[in-house]
Amino acid sequence: MGDFPSNFLWGAATSAFQTEGGNSNSDWWEWEKKVGLKDLSGDASGHYEVFARDFDLAKSLNHNAHRFSIEWSRIEPEEGKFNEKEIQHYKDVITELRNRNITPLVTLHHFTNPLWFSRLGGWENKNSYKYFLRYVNKLLEAYGELITYWITINEPLVYIYQSYLLGIWPPQKKSLICARIVENNLIKAHLEAYKLIHSFYAKNNLRPPLVSIAKNVQAFVPCRAGFLNNLAVILRNRFFNFEFMEKLHRKGALDFIGLNYYTRSVVEVKGLGILNILLDVCTKNHQKLEKNSLGWDIYPRGLYDLLINFRRFNLPIIITENGICTQNDDLRWRYIKQHLGSILAARNNNVDVRGYLYWSLIDNYEWDKGFEPRFGIIGVDYISYRRQVRQSANKLSEVIRKGSLTDD
Ligand code: BGC
Numbered sequence: 535m536g537d538f539p540s541n542f543l544w545g546a547a548t549s550a551f552q553t554e555g556g557n558s559n560s561d562w563w564e565w566e567k568k569v570g571l572k573d574l575s576g577d578a579s580g581h582y583e584v585f586a587r588d589f590d591l592a593k594s595l596n597h598n599a600h601r602f603s604i605e606w607s608r609i610e611p612e613e614g615k616f617n618e619k620e621i622q623h624y625k626d627v628i629t630e631l632r633n634r635n636i637t638p639l640v641t642l643h644h645f646t647n648p649l650w651f652s653r654l655g656g657w658e659n660k661n662s663y664k665y666f667l668r669y670v671n672k673l674l675e676a677y678g679e680l681i682t683y684w685i686t687i688n689e690p691l692v693y694i695y696q697s698y699l700l701g702i703w704p705p706q707k708k709s710l711i712c713a714r715i716v717e718n719n720l721i722k723a724h725l726e727a728y729k730l731i732h733s734f735y736a737k738n739n740l741r742p743p744l745v746s747i748a749k750n751v752q753a754f755v756p757c758r759a760g761f762l763n764n765l766a767v768i769l770r771n772r773f774f775n776f777e778f779m780e781k782l783h784r785k786g787a788l789d790f791i792g793l794n795y796y797t798r799s800v801v802e803v804k805g806l807g808i809l810n811i812l813l814d815v816c817t818k819n820h821q822k823l824e825k826n827s828l829g830w831d832i833y834p835r836g837l838y839d840l841l842i843n844f845r846r847f848n849l850p851i852i853i854t855e856n857g858i859c860t861q862n863d864d865l866r867w868r869y870i871k872q873h874l875g876s877i878l879a880a881r882n883n884n885v886d887v888r889g890y891l892y893w894s895l896i897d898n899y900e901w902d903k904g905f906e907p908r909f910g911i912i913g914v915d916y917i918s919y920r921r922q923v924r925q926s927a928n929k930l931s932e933v934i935r936k937g938s939l940t941d942d
Pocket of ligand 1: 552688689794900
């Protein structure tokens, strides 16, 4: 089936708010209490304290790359006031990774905002990108020479969908107009950050960095073939998976494609309105597949199809997230193996996939779903905060060591 190249990026991903704990200046911290979520993020996975030990485990599992996010609300807890201690904290994080020969991939925005920023209207504010750029500039000064991979924004369309269309995440709006405004501001933020990052590296005679976003993609399949279902699949695939990336690509503002892939969405149009065509899903799920503990279908074929479709961008691709929440670690391993199979098959079809980052390195706070979903390749006991390396992690580690996907 072919092997993975020796310079392939192998590792896992995390985000600050989901793992660190104590992010008390963030909008999520206030919101989760205000709405009374069943689980509050609290100490999360305790990663803020024990990140170096977590990286020891990653190293022992042969990881050579790690994606994490910087919590803006720690760096800039009040508007324009930067916290040197927190800046140093992330410098330590980066240094500990580099000391272990683990390549850091830094995410600048992963769903959460500083409270002060959300009080100014968050991403609806027309100056939002300027605040973001000031923060990015601070990070460049602090870590520019230590980082090659920058991911400006994690899953912009998921953020917009959850926070401004479904209205189930802060600031809980349900408005197409707001969603559109936020989308434009996020695009602007990425375009400007892209320029800023590149000009910093050029000015300081540093090797050019690689900048992208982490784009959530889904396989859309019709529940039953038929004109409306088929049309909806085409439209959703276009609007959700490709359009945002095309906008950035046309402006030359992507150096690679970062893809987060988990599952498929089964399309069943139940009415003739535009929202029916864009949003209706099949609830009966006639084509039964194995599922994760949140009920998402396991569908590795979708990753292959998407990779083949992204080939036309002519850019290297990194899988910036792929993972499963389950209590069944055998299923986790099957999931990983099947998705790695899709990646190899795509590579054999000339898709330039250069890395695979499993979501997540450790069990963590799954947003409004709390601590129950277990995505970690390393388990966390939320009472003792002890880590438990799962068998799936060991099996992945063997694949990394061998550079090939042979039977376990
Ligand atoms: C997000 C993560 C989340 C994961 C699993 C991705 O969409 O980037 O923050 O934990 O999916 O739901």
